[in-house]
Amino acid sequence: MAIRPTAIDEIVHDFEHAYQDAVHARVRITSAGLAYIALTIRHHLPTATKIAVQVDSMTLTAVHSPDEVLWKAGDGRDFDNVATIHVCPLLTDVLTFGRDEEALDDLGWDKADGNPGVYTATLPRHLFTVDCTTYGPYAADPVPDTWNAHDPIRVTRATAEQIAHDLNTHDAESGLTAAWDGLNLVFTWDRRYRDEPGSQTVTPEPDGRYRIGGLWPWMEWTRRADKA
Known part of the structure; x- marks a missing residue:
């Protein structure tokens, strides 16, 4: 049985509406997730302003203040456990919804110079x-x-x-x-x-x-x- 033209229009409209809802939901999840990550990191590193993330593996690689690198992955500081247990699972949740380059660009994340696959994100204050x-x-x-x-x-x-x-x-x-x-x-x-x-x-x-x-x-x- 052929589908009525009006039914096709309704299906297209429903799809476009659902797609736009999903886009806005992704923005909200990633933005709120970054806010949550900022709260978690600043509980341990109060001067943190920016993070570096290996997007493909969804891992935190560094935390920066305006003046210095506060932490780098594997440097043996106490924050290693915090990054592994608390921050990386949050990053996984966030990036599951938007880790393609276009999505990260839209969210204001920046490509790290000289580090393929690494993005930096400013932590909201x-x-x-x-x-x-x-x-x-x-x-x-x-x-x-x-x-x-x-x-x-x-x-x-x-x-x-x-x-x-x-x-x-x-x-x-x-x-x-x-x-x-x-x-x-x-x-x-x-x-x-x-x-x-x-x-x-x-x-x-x-x-x-x-x-x-x-x-x-x-x-x-x-x-x-x-x-x-």
């Missing part, structure tokens, strides 16, 4: 959620001491995509939506959200980061806040 929600956590650049909840945070393209997806999926009736126009992220609202309809366009800065804020209050994320 500041994690945010939308106030009074469980969205995120969203990794952002450090904010100044004068920052307040309505100020913007700076995020990668992948994180900006996740913010837009969460807004459109979970707050569809709020009157505020987000859509991509090429490289620009456009927020649009109607009278359900503010007294006057309007829009805000966020353009990428020279380093590719997006400065998002002013449309809702941010809150710094903690595991306690996420469970509240």
Whole structure:
């Protein structure tokens, strides 16, 4: 029996919708996983800012601070056991969802010079959620001491995509939506959200980061806040 054209359209639509959901789920898992890894490492190495990872074997090879290499695989320090027992299983979980080069590039991971298969990732120090929600956590650049909840945070393209997806999926009736126009992220609202309809366009800065804020209050994320 031939499949009805409308049934084919429905199947294609369902597939595309499921695929996009999977892409956003991968971004969320990998971003939240890196945040979890950062918390685990900094419990033992508080000044850690970056890690190096052998992607194919999904192993941690080094931990860096801004000034020095804090740890290298097999150097005999106490952190060897932490890396093996705690960090590497987390890395396996994270990279299972996104270890191809395109996925890692999208997440802001960098290829290590002169080390094939090794990527470096900056450990997030500041994690945010939308106030009074469980969205995120969203990794952002450090904010100044004068920052307040309505100020913007700076995020990668992948994180900006996740913010837009969460807004459109979970707050569809709020009157505020987000859509991509090429490289620009456009927020649009109607009278359900503010007294006057309007829009805000966020353009990428020279380093590719997006400065998002002013449309809702941010809150710094903690595991306690996420469970509240």
